[in-house]
Amino acid sequence: MSRSTDLIHHAYQPPAEFEAPQVGVFKASTVIFPNVAAMRTREWMDKSAYTYGLHGTPTTFTLEERLATLEGGTHCLLTPSGLAAIAHVDFALLKTGDEVLIPDNAYAPNKSLAEGELAQFGITHQVYDALDVNDLAARITPRTRLVWLEAAGSVTMEFPDLVALVQLCKARGVLCALDNTWGAGLAFNAFDLMPEQGAQGQPSLGVDLTIHALTKYPSGGGDVLMGSIVTRSDELARVLKLSHMRLGTGVGANDAEAVLRSLPSLPLRYKAQDTAARTLAAWCASQPAFSQVLHPALPSSPGHAHWQQLCVTPQEPDGLAAGIFSAVMDERFTSQQVDAFCDALQLFKIGYSWGGPMSLVMPYNMASSRVRSVSHMQRGRVVRFCIGLENVIDLQNDIARALKVAHL
Ligand SMILES: *Cc1c(COP(=O)(O)O)cnc(C)c1O
DSSP, rough: HHHHHHSSOOOOOOOSOOOOOSEEEEEOOOOOOOHHHHHOOOOOOSTSSSSOGGGGOHHHHHHHHHHHHHHHSSSEEEEEEHHHHHHHHHHHHHOTTTTEEEEETSSHHHHIIIIIIIIHOOOOOEHHHHHHHHHHHHHHHTTTEEEEEEESSSTOOOOOHHHHHHHHHHTTOOOEEEEOOOTTTTOOTTOSSOOOHHHTTOOOOOOOOEEEEEEEEEEEEEEOOOOOESSSHHHHHHHHHHHHHHHHHOOOHHHHHHHHHGGGGHHHHHHHHHHHHHHHHHHHHHHTTEEEEETTSSSTSTHHHHHHHHHOSSSSOOOOOSEEEEEEEOTTOOOHHHHHHHHSSSSOOOOOOOSSSOOEEEEOOOEOOOOSOTTOOOOOOOOOOOOSSOOOHHHHHHHHHHHTTTTT
């Protein structure tokens, strides 16, 4: 045999048993079958066997199983980003003539997808007020196939009455999907919203499926883009998996390994960032430059009681919340002044995303991005703070200094 062939078909095989704390990075497009019969009979739909790298390796199967456990589901699929997970759910479940309902405070690209590709495919959408269960009830029609939910809402952080919204969807026979990025599977269990019911032997109330931007807390590094879809329904899992195999949206093994490496510290990081965010949110609420601070654990924040209902538990008497909040700047400040404040921050960097080690800030103009009225909010520009893992006093000093520099 020549060298070139030897280097590929080498006789050495490492011993089969190898165990270490971290899962190996299995990189494969090709998966080798021992013989043709095995290739013909191998199962493509579940995790009983390997067929092709796109459809699963030990690395991705392990990550999927751990994420399903994290979120309280039984099936998980990985997608190349959180937004790809949203798109995957839409493409797998909606067809021409269907309608999807999206909360006004949803992650904005969810709405953009509905306005773009979904509209092109003859799928309509309506935007509902997440704080008004009656508004959702009035918008559900026989054409409604799917309702998106988000708790807390993006940027403005309203916490909806998730229990009532899910009960409504169940009563009307409409599928509901939760963007679970904020709760990260830790703040509440999306598949078991009323654990006390389950304790009395009643069936658990939960969403039909969740998507999660693993890009945020599960990655924790600000260096990976990935998403997941989790469900407890065997039937939904089958539909989503078939669609996943047809759309070809897999993830890279190195990225999956990076998320696997970060998962064990997820609860610690989530809690540390929560604690720091609450300290800073409370401090911001005491500063005259901010007319309102939006963080679901603050009693003045819209939907605070709903957050308490779901996220305060005997295990977490102070409740859990993501390390993210927004502040409404007093309306006498111009957008130039608000921009100058963001520019003056030194530790808070200007950038999208959250859940990583570095604190981030982003100014928003809510008037231009909302369809429905936001009467529960003070008027003025909104600044969102995403809290990283820096020392909280340093972060507070950074905000105080930037307020001075920008003369706010
Ligand atoms: C970031 C984010 C997404 C999208 O995740 P990407 O991986 O950046 O595509 C979806 N939903 C929410 C709530 C997010 O914050």
